[in-house]
Amino acid sequence: MTDRFICDRTLGQLCKLLRMCGIDSGYCDRSNEISVIARRENRVILTRNSRFREKPGIFFIEPADPGQQLKLIINKFRLRPAVKLFHRCLQCNGRLVSIKKTRIQDRVPYYIYTHHVQFHICRDCRHIYWPGSHYQNMLRKLSKLKIAGAVDK
Numbered sequence: 260m261t262d263r264f265i266c267d268r269t270l271g272q273l274c275k276l277l278r279m280c281g282i283d284s285g286y287c288d289r290s291n292e293i294s295v296i297a298r299r300e301n302r303v304i305l306t307r308n309s310r311f312r313e314k315p316g317i318f319f320i321e322p323a324d325p326g327q328q329l330k331l332i333i334n335k336f337r338l339r340p341a342v343k344l345f346h347r348c349l350q351c352n353g354r355l356v357s358i359k360k361t362r363i364q365d366r367v368p369y370y371i372y373t374h375h376v377q378f379h380i381c382r383d384c385r386h387i388y389w390p391g392s393h394y395q396n397m398l399r400k401l402s403k404l405k406i407a408g409a410v411d412k
Contacts, residue, residue, distance in 0.1 A: 261303050262283060262336065263284075263301060265286065265305070267288070267290065269308055270306065270307060272325035273332070276401075278348065278349050278352055279347075279349065280333070280406060281345070282347070283302075285300065285352055290308075298316075303316060305317075306318075306319060307320050307323070318335070329404060333406070342406060344401065345394070348388075350384055353383030353384055354382050354383075356380060358380040360375075360376065375390065
């Protein structure tokens with residue numbers, strides 16, 4: 260089984276949910292390039308496009324609801340042990356690493372800087388994350404889906 264995916268343009272929300280769960284998930288909105296990228300990076304293509312239902316290396320997803328799509332992928336590919344919440348960048352799929360608060364003082368709003376202690380940064384795109392209300396909302400969403408780790412937080 261694999262734990263590396265690439266979502267096509269029909270599954271942008273699923274891609275974000277997979278990244279929330281720490282699952283390596285690329286995104287490509289160019290149908291003529293996605294198979295090249297998938298082969299090069301050893302990824303399974305995820306799609307809702309019925310034209311690709313029976314193609315090798317492609318996993319067709321029936322449910323329209325992103326939450327149900329996420330549960331399907333986690334169960335089908337046996338990914339529960341691989342789930343590590345909030346370890347990937349939602350923007351670019353890069354890995355998140357802890358960063359000292361003093362190193363990002365000029366990159367976050369003053370209120371955020373003064374009210375939060377813990378910060379993470381994407382190694383690739385340098386996007387900064389902190390456990391604010393958006394984090395809590397994502398945690399609730401994953402908890403409702405009964406995704407491992409979300410209920411432990």
